[in-house]
Amino acid sequence: MTATAHADRGLWRRYLRRPAGALALAVFLLVVLAGLLAPLLAPHDPNHVDFTLAQAPPGPGHLMGGDSTGRDIFSRLLFGARTTVYGAAVACLTGIALGVPGGVAAGYLGGRADRIGSWISDAVQSVPGMVVLLIVAAGTGSNFTVLMVTIGVFMAPGYFRISRSRALAVRKEPYIDAARVAGLTDAQVLRSHVLRAVRAPIIIQTALTAGIAMGMQTGLQFLGVGAASTPSWGQMMNDGFRTMLNHPLILLWPSAALGLTIAALAFMGSTLADLVSVRAGDPGRHDAAEPDHPRTGTLVHPPEQAALRIDNLRVAYREQVVHGISLDVAPGEVLGIVGESGSGKSQTVFAALDLLPAAARSTADGIRIGGREVGGLPRGKRHALLGTEIGYVPQEPMSNLDPCYTIGHQLVEPLRAVHGLGKAQARERAREILRRVGIAEPDRLLASYPHQISGGMAQRVLIAGAVAGRPGLLVADEPTTALDVTVQAEVLELLRELQSEHGMALVIVTHNFGVVADICDRVVVMKDGAIVETGPVARIFAEPADPYTAELIQASQEDTETRAELDAAQDRPGRTVRA
Numbered sequence: 001m002t003a004t005a006h007a008d009r010g011l012w013r014r015y016l017r018r019p020a021g022a023l024a025l026a027v028f029l030l031v032v033l034a035g036l037l038a039p040l041l042a043p044h045d046p047n048h049v050d051f052t053l054a055q056a057p058p059g060p061g062h063l064m065g066g067d068s069t070g071r072d073i074f075s076r077l078l079f080g081a082r083t084t085v086y087g088a089a090v091a092c093l094t095g096i097a098l099g100v101p102g103g104v105a106a107g108y109l110g111g112r113a114d115r116i117g118s119w120i121s122d123a124v125q126s127v128p129g130m131v132v133l134l135i136v137a138a139g140t141g142s143n144f145t146v147l148m149v150t151i152g153v154f155m156a157p158g159y160f161r162i163s164r165s166r167a168l169a170v171r172k173e174p175y176i177d178a179a180r181v182a183g184l185t186d187a188q189v190l191r192s193h194v195l196r197a198v199r200a201p202i203i204i205q206t207a208l209t210a211g212i213a214m215g216m217q218t219g220l221q222f223l224g225v226g227a228a229s230t231p232s233w234g235q236m237m238n239d240g241f242r243t244m245l246n247h248p249l250i251l252l253w254p255s256a257a258l259g260l261t262i263a264a265l266a267f268m269g270s271t272l273a274d275l276v277s278v279r280a281g282d283p284g285r286h287d288a289a290e291p292d293h294p295r296t297g298t299l300v301h302p303p304e305q306a307a308l309r310i311d312n313l314r315v316a317y318r319e320q321v322v323h324g325i326s327l328d329v330a331p332g333e334v335l336g337i338v339g340e341s342g343s344g345k346s347q348t349v350f351a352a353l354d355l356l357p358a359a360a361r362s363t364a365d366g367i368r369i370g371g372r373e374v375g376g377l378p379r380g381k382r383h384a385l386l387g388t389e390i391g392y393v394p395q396e397p398m399s400n401l402d403p404c405y406t407i408g409h410q411l412v413e414p415l416r417a418v419h420g421l422g423k424a425q426a427r428e429r430a431r432e433i434l435r436r437v438g439i440a441e442p443d444r445l446l447a448s449y450p451h452q453i454s455g456g457m458a459q460r461v462l463i464a465g466a467v468a469g470r471p472g473l474l475v476a477d478e479p480t481t482a483l484d485v486t487v488q489a490e491v492l493e494l495l496r497e498l499q500s501e502h503g504m505a506l507v508i509v510t511h512n513f514g515v516v517a518d519i520c521d522r523v524v525v526m527k528d529g530a531i532v533e534t535g536p537v538a539r540i541f542a543e544p545a546d547p548y549t550a551e552l553i554q555a556s557q558e559d560t561e562t563r564a565e566l567d568a569a570q571d572r573p574g575r576t577v578r579a
């Protein structure tokens, strides 16, 4: 089996595990089957008129009763399903055929192709669709297929936009350059890389477009457009509408069928969107869920009590780089994630914070922050956790401060925007935190620009910013790596103090077991995207279960100065620093 087929199977398995998605798919398949098998399933000819059945209630032989002219509603509903599904399929295929190649070419080639494609797409969108449909209906004698093709033309801009934006994102990926350098032509790159990247968003778009097409189609039929001899839900609704006060069931059956079908498509689309995370679609060969690698890591805290809990996380670019890892940390606990460069530590943290780059695709059985499942939250809600429930201290303090703004601006603005403080209040709070992180003259620092302060000072500023919102979880990604050796111990000490003062959970990502020994309670050891062991620091140091852990401990002991040595080396007079 190819990797892509493997990945697709993984996706479908995960889809079917979602109750809403599985139920929606079952409803949709039922409608499709009902339509396909209508000639076999329908107990009566859908157009046969039996006057004794006119407006008859449900009864033996006529499951849903009769319509206002005496035709069997159940049989018409089955044949109507056929019309509805056929119409939606024609509209979607037309939209795909017109929108996807155009969008992919516009996004990938850019320049004139993009301008022309976008212009046509905008032009189509600005045409009043219903008026055109009525003109087409009049001109073609209400030919149903032509009408559905016309609806498809109006759906094409949706496909164009989504394909264009995916192609635009993908063309900047390094592997596209690599493919070009390797001699592939534009057509080959489009076929092998870009089309694959747009596949998932197109499937999701189709689920939504099909629902819209069904709605439009029913609207037309309701208005009387279309052949009277072809049973359709729109016609049935029209019939029911005229008698709804005395015989509401005649309207109810087709309305319920249409509502259920459109709702099923919408749920299918949103479940798929959740799973493949359209914004981060991976055009590469491997799906994030590709289950080649067994799960690793141990969860030790009850889910609802964990400050952070990651369950079976996988992250993939062209290859999977994090292979189904699980870890958790409780409030008040310090967890170290340790491993050599490239072991997947940062990817794990970025996935937990929803900060992975656009080219990454991630899946997990669960991601909990503050005991609450956040994996399925929309992006906006997820990002709202940053700065409030989660504080983040990055690896490179200097490159995380904007050189164009003063430190004051960069500390005060988030306090105002995220925490709703007034200007004076935010400034006072900034002063207070800066003092807390050891800055003796906060006003001077607030007025400084990043280039005027040291790396250690910049890291203190970022730590101040990270804890300003009193988060329950503080994540520090190699917080000391970019700093002078003498400043490292101070920063670690500060993190530990703040952590215990606020009762926060602290996750420290590091390649250095010295850091782990200094401040962590438990440690997760990562290698090649997997966890090799998890345990309390004392136990791991005393008897590492994995030879790799033992190697890392030994390397840290040989290469780095211990905390005591660092303290002695700098002979610190106190913890405050002058700005």
Ligand SMILES: Nc1ncnc2c1ncn2[C@@H]1O[C@H](COP(=O)(O)OP(=O)(O)OP(=O)(O)O)[C@@H](O)[C@H]1O
Residues within 6 Å of the ligand: 317, 318, 321, 339, 340, 341, 342, 343, 344, 345, 346, 347, 348, 357, 359, 511
């Ligand atoms: N944008 C990307 N595209 C493709 N692969 C990536 C990308 N970012 C990271 N990777 C790969 O993911 C793997 C894990 O990287 P990660 O940054 O998590 O490692 P790390 O353990 O944090 O190392 P370091 O300490 O050097 O940051 C690496 O093999 C890396 O090459």
